[in-house]
Amino acid sequence: xxxxxxxxxxxxxxxxxxxxxxxxxxxxxxxxxxxxxxxxxxxxxxxxxxxxxxxxxxxxxxxxxxxxxxxxxxxxxxxxxxxxxxxxxxxxxxxxxxxxxxxxxxxxxxxxxxxxxxxxxxxxxxxxxxxxxxxxxxxxxxxxxxxxxxxxxxxxxxxxxxxxxxxxxxxxxxxxxxxxxxxxxxxxxxxxxxxxxxxxxxxxxxxxxxxxxxxxxxxxxxxxxxxxxxxxxxxxxxxxxxxxxxxxxxxxxxxxxxxxxxxxxxxxxxxxxxxxxxx
Numbered sequence: 001x002x003x004x005x006x007x008x009x010x011x012x013x014x015x016x017x018x019x020x021x022x023x024x025x026x027x028x029x030x031x032x033x034x035x036x037x038x039x040x041x042x043x044x045x046x047x048x049x050x051x052x053x054x055x056x057x058x059x060x061x062x063x064x065x066x067x068x069x070x071x072x073x074x075x076x077x078x079x080x081x082x083x084x085x086x087x088x089x090x091x092x093x094x095x096x097x098x099x100x101x102x103x104x105x106x107x108x109x110x111x112x113x114x115x116x117x118x119x120x121x122x123x124x125x126x127x128x129x130x131x132x133x134x135x136x137x138x139x140x141x142x143x144x145x146x147x148x149x150x151x152x153x154x155x156x157x158x159x160x161x162x163x164x165x166x167x168x169x170x171x172x173x174x175x176x177x178x179x180x181x182x183x184x185x186x187x188x189x190x191x192x193x194x195x196x197x198x199x200x201x202x203x204x205x206x207x208x209x210x211x212x213x214x215x216x217x218x219x220x221x222x223x224x225x226x227x228x229x230x231x232x233x234x235x236x237x238x239x240x241x242x243x244x245x246x247x248x249x250x251x252x253x254x255x256x257x258x259x260x261x262x263x264x265x266x267x268x269x270x271x272x273x274x275x276x277x278x279x
Contacts, residue, residue, distance in 0.1 A: 001233050003214030004087075005240025008079035009248050010206040015075035017199050020068045021184040026203060028173040028180075031211040035170050038216050044164045048171060052160050056168065059156040060175040066149040067176075069142040077139030080251050083241020085124050086147045088264035091234070092117045094151035095271050113270035120263030126256050166219040232274050235265050 014023055039046065048056070074082045092114065098104040106114075122128070127135050160168045181187070221230040238261045245251040268274065 001214075001236035002240045002244075003209040003211075003217075005083055005237045006244055007206055007210035008074055008083040008241045009244045010202040010210060011071055011074045012079040012245075012249060013198065013202040014206070015071065017195055018190065020071035020075075021180050022190050023071055024064065024067050024180045025177055025185045025187065026190070027206055027211065028177045030203075030207040032170060032173045032177065034208065034212040035166070035173070035216075038212065039164075039167060039170060042164075042166065042220075044167050046167060046170075048163055048167070052163050052168070053171070055156055055160050056171045056175050059153055060172055060179055062149055062152045062156065063172060064176050064179055066146055066153060069146040069149065073139045073142030073146060075139075077137070077143065078245065078251050079249060080242045080245035080253050081124065081139075081257055082143050082146075083245070084238040084257050084261040085121065085143045086150065087234070087238045087241065088261055088268060089117070089121055089144075089147040090150040090154075091268045091272065092264065093147055094154055097151050097155060110271050113267040116270070117264045117267030120260045120265075120267060122260070123256050123263060124260030126254065128256075164219075165222070166216065169215060169219075231272065235269075235274075238265065 011023065018026070070082070070086070073086075095104055095110070096114070099106050099110075104110075125135055125140055129135075157165070157168060157172070218230065221233075242253055242257065242261070246253060
């Protein structure tokens with residue numbers, strides 16, 4: 001969870017060196033390579049059928065859009081707001097989408113939770129200040145778009161029942177890189193030898209800590225503990241992003257972000273029936 005929280009800080013630093021599509025290329029090319037020995041160690045099969053590959057392809061298109069808005073929002077805004085807003089709002093948007101698809105029921109408890117979540121999001125966006133200049137800024141739109149695209153990635157990924165989640169993620173990264181290379185990025189324009197140690201430290205953290213390590217631990221945790229038990233740890237991510245933003249970026253965190261994040265995560269707890277404390 002701290003690895004996922006750190007990704008917002010890494011992206012903020014890397015945004016001064018490369019653009020969003022160059023970041024996607026470097027991050028997921030290197031991550032895919034580091035995942036191969038892990039998949040072999042876990043004895044997972046690389047076999048993939050046509051249907052699952054089709055899901056991978058569609059998911060990769062949406063995932064590429066998510067990564068674009070994740071990166072641009074963080075570049076123009078703050079890592080703390082992005083980490084708090086997107087991470088806490090995405091599960092709520094997932095619930096809403098599943099409800100619209102008829103896979104979730106919106107009862108009185110869910111309506112209450114959605115109301116609390118909405119107030120929390122508005123608080124994080126500082127709408128109560130009535131300062132339109134700070135509310136209607138482009139990075140807020142990017143964060144909101146990212147929080148809408150990530151649930152689509154989640155829902156599509158859940159349809160790949162014939163393959164291990166970690167192998168699905170491996171192919172997701174591979175196809176995303178190929179689409180990125182085909183349409184958006186010019187590898188010859190990336191002057192890696194000109195970048196300093198700050199770039200390499202943050203890229204290494206983004207690849208090894210935020211992607212390979214964090215994703216592997218999460219997938220192993222789901223398999224051994226169950227999704228419901230592991231889901232409670234997601235509450236750490238926004239506060240990890242906020243704390244690390246203060247430490248490494250020197251960001252000043254407004255009370256509205258903290259209060260809004262707590263309210264939104266409380267809503268996530270209610271609608272998903274997550275138990276934070278327990279054996």
